[in-house]
Amino acid sequence: MPIPELPFRQIHLDFHTSEQIQGVGSKFDPDEFADTLVKAKVNSITCFARCHHGWLYFDSKKFPERKHPALERDLLQPQIEACHRRGIRAPIYLTVQWDYYSANRHPDWVCLDRNGCRVGTPPFAPGFYQQLCLNTPYREFLKELTGEVLDTFPADGLFFDIVWPVACVCRYCREKMSATGLEPGDAGVPERFGIQTVNEFKAEMTRFIRERNTDCTIFYNAGHIGPRHRSIKHAYTHFELESLPGGEWGYIHFPVSIRYARSLGIECVGMTGKFHTSWGDFHSFKNLQALRYECLRMLTHGAKCMVGDQLHPDGRIDQHVYSLIGQVFEEIQRKEPWCFGARPVTEIGVLTPEEFTGGEHGALPEAIRGATRILEQAGHQFDVLDSAADFNKYRLVILPDRIPVSPDLARKLKQYVEDGGSLLASFASGMDQQQNEFTTDLFGVTLIDEGPRDDQGNLVRGRNFERHDYCEYLLPTAAVGGGLPATEHAMYRKGMAISAAPGTETLALLIGSWFDRTYRHFCSHRQTPSKGSVSQPGITQNGRCIYFSNPIFSQYDDNAPRWCKVLVLNAIERLLPHPLVKHDGPSTLQVTVTNQPDHDRWVVHLLHFVPERRSQELDVIEDVIPLFNLNLFVRTPRVVREAIIVPGGVSLPLRHEDPYLVCQVPRIDGHAMLSLAFA
Numbered sequence: 100m101p102i103p104e105l106p107f108r109q110i111h112l113d114f115h116t117s118e119q120i121q122g123v124g125s126k127f128d129p130d131e132f133a134d135t136l137v138k139a140k141v142n143s144i145t146c147f148a149r150c151h152h153g154w155l156y157f158d159s160k161k162f163p164e165r166k167h168p169a170l171e172r173d174l175l176q177p178q179i180e181a182c183h184r185r186g187i188r189a190p191i192y193l194t195v196q197w198d199y200y201s202a203n204r205h206p207d208w209v210c211l212d213r214n215g216c217r218v219g220t221p222p223f224a225p226g227f228y229q230q231l232c233l234n235t236p237y238r239e240f241l242k243e244l245t246g247e248v249l250d251t252f253p254a255d256g257l258f259f260d261i262v263w264p265v266a267c268v269c270r271y272c273r274e275k276m277s278a279t280g281l282e283p284g285d286a287g288v289p290e291r292f293g294i295q296t297v298n299e300f301k302a303e304m305t306r307f308i309r310e311r312n313t314d315c316t317i318f319y320n321a322g323h324i325g326p327r328h329r330s331i332k333h334a335y336t337h338f339e340l341e342s343l344p345g346g347e348w349g350y351i352h353f354p355v356s357i358r359y360a361r362s363l364g365i366e367c368v369g370m371t372g373k374f375h376t377s378w379g380d381f382h383s384f385k386n387l388q389a390l391r392y393e394c395l396r397m398l399t400h401g402a403k404c405m406v407g408d409q410l411h412p413d414g415r416i417d418q419h420v421y422s423l424i425g426q427v428f429e430e431i432q433r434k435e436p437w438c439f440g441a442r443p444v445t446e447i448g449v450l451t452p453e454e455f456t457g458g459e460h461g462a463l464p465e466a467i468r469g470a471t472r473i474l475e476q477a478g479h480q481f482d483v484l485d486s487a488a489d490f491n492k493y494r495l496v497i498l499p500d501r502i503p504v505s506p507d508l509a510r511k512l513k514q515y516v517e518d519g520g521s522l523l524a525s526f527a528s529g530m531d532q533q534q535n536e537f538t539t540d541l542f543g544v545t546l547i548d549e550g551p552r553d554d555q556g557n558l559v560r561g562r563n564f565e566r567h568d569y570c571e572y573l574l575p576t577a578a579v580g581g582g583l584p585a586t587e588h589a590m591y592r593k594g595m596a597i598s599a600a601p602g603t604e605t606l607a608l609l610i611g612s613w614f615d616r617t618y619r620h621f622c623s624h625r626q627t628p629s630k631g632s633v634s635q636p637g638i639t640q641n642g643r644c645i646y647f648s649n650p651i652f653s654q655y656d657d658n659a660p661r662w663c664k665v666l667v668l669n670a671i672e673r674l675l676p677h678p679l680v681k682h683d684g685p686s687t688l689q690v691t692v693t694n695q696p697d698h699d700r701w702v703v704h705l706l707h708f709v710p711e712r713r714s715q716e717l718d719v720i721e722d723v724i725p726l727f728n729l730n731l732f733v734r735t736p737r738v739v740r741e742a743i744i745v746p747g748g749v750s751l752p753l754r755h756e757d758p759y760l761v762c763q764v765p766r767i768d769g770h771a772m773l774s775l776a777f778a
């Protein structure tokens with residue numbers, strides 16, 4: 100049964116509540132609860148069946164011993180009923196791998212690491228983060244409990260939290276590995292088996308649910324959606340992208356992960372929090388403009404919005420929190436008619452190294468972060484991809500820094516270029532996994548040698564050294580040097596030592612320093628200056644394929660040298676001379692284009708908020724800095740009948756500057772939408 104489009108204004112209501120707090124739920128009033136949600140324009144709220152402390156918040160017949168001992172009244176049942184009476188959806192939250200109650204009573208259910216230690220919070224530290232293993236009898240308990248929840252409640256959806264791979268070597272896992280012919284002691288085996296375990300659990304649980312409920316939504320949360328979700332996406336009805344900028348996700352995680360997740364063809368919901376920092380931050384408030392930015396940013400990427408909150412143990416919903424959320428959701432409600440069924444319009448695909456190196460919410464590959472920053476700051480329209488994606492949807496595919504190219508991927512890229520596509524690659528992209536040689540001739544370059552090693556004997560290429568010990572200097576030709584001084588520019592991270600094949604054009608030269616910085620020779624506080632002699636090509640072009648020998652995207656993620664961005668953008672311009680969108684606004688403006696096929700229109704989102712590092716720990720947004728008289732250039736596929744600022748309906752004068760439609764947006768107060776209705 101197809102799942103209807105998800106609501107736009109959702110709440111995720113945490114309720115991890117210690118048994119040492121008294122009067123749990125004593126001030127809960129179902130009508131006050133649900134009326135507050137109505138007032139705040141909430142149309143879906145995920146409510147708690149079971150929390151990380153392991154307690155249940157309903158009257159379980161199967162597991163009465165797990166009911167919260169200080170719970171004065173049931174919460175889940177009246178929450179769901181009160182919400183349903185008001186037309187509010189109420190999916191149900193169930194914890195999976197964090198469960199303090201089970202971890203303490205069933206120590207053999209806790210994951211074991213290679214040293215024989217239990218994974219997670221040690222005995223004398225506060226926290227319920229002991230990691231439970233899904234190959235133990237705990238799995239049967241989870242199914243029984245889920246079965247009871249489905250039998251007891253009209254479940255709109257199930258949200259399973261903390262479902263991620265663990266390289267567990269507990270007795271159950273070792274036995275299961277051995278039984279399937281795997282050697283648990285071999286390097287990498289428990290890691291791969293951990294992924295297999297978690298995927299198998301998700302598939303089994305989804306089948307189990309579907310035998311009891313054919314249309315509830317199903318989601319398994321791991322704090323991040325990435326390439327490892329592709330093979331198991333059928334177990335999900337949608338993706339919820341947990342990404343709280345005040346937590347370890349920061350502001351960069353959401354754009355990277357949404358641009359990937361949406362490419363898998365599943366509906367996505369962005370999830371931030373009302374907290375100043377992150378989950379469990381009681382009595383704290385996110386700044387209004389930050390919450391606006393985070394929710395509106397979800398809309399601009401074609402996602403629905405969700406805000407995380409935590410209910411006070413007494414069960415009383417916080418009016419101040421919902422006054423804050425309501426201000427943002429009221430704006431979302433006014434804007435969502437231009438967001439229903441919206442699909443992003445993109446022309447660049449960026450492969451993420453995460454497929455090869457792994458990545459988690461606080462540890463995305465630096466190259467994909469750098470690439471996302473550069474492209475967003477320039478207003479380019481792009482998706483983040485893995486190597487299984489359909490490249491033919493894109494005019495340009497970017498392989499940032501560390502995309503190894505297998506023989507299969509080499510064939511796919513060659514076909515893509517023969518069919519008219521363009522490629523931009525850098526550093527080790529285009530080489531084999533071991534970085535011994537280029538496995539494609541598309542870039543017309545060859546590896547000369549592996550370059551220098553540090554005093555530990557490790558290769559230095561591609562690495563970040565605090566004092567730029569192996570810096571080299573890029574001298575761009577006019578082909579890619581527009582907007583930069585015609586001189587050498589520091590490349591702090593050393594690149595690949597390459598030579599260019601005959602016929603490959605050199606767009607920039609690399610100049611060596613006098614010497615690398617070691618104890619034998621060094622100069623001043625940082626890198627040694629240029630010696631002035633050319634060492635190799637730095638940027639090359641072979642047909643429609645451009646290659647940077649330096650890890651230019653990781654470099655941008657390190658410390659954002661503007662020349663790195665300009666060089667990349669100039670190279671893109673050679674391959675993609677008329678991008679979908681151009682504007683004369685600042686680099687802090689984010690522009691996205693979505694298509695609403697049911698309305699035969701495009702909607703251009705203009706988003707302008709500026710996170711500032713006002714503290715050691717996190718970026719803060721407090722103000723809106725409005726923009727005025729922005730000139731916007733959009734390359735539309737068909738004639739546009741009318742350009743209107745929506746909602747509000749101000750029609751803008753249009754002119755054509757081939758191949759662009761041009762208009763001037765008078766004012767942007769954080770966010771503006773421009774509807775382009777086709778003739």
Ligand SMILES: [Zn+2]
Nearest residue numbers: 232267269272
């Ligand atoms: Zn195990």
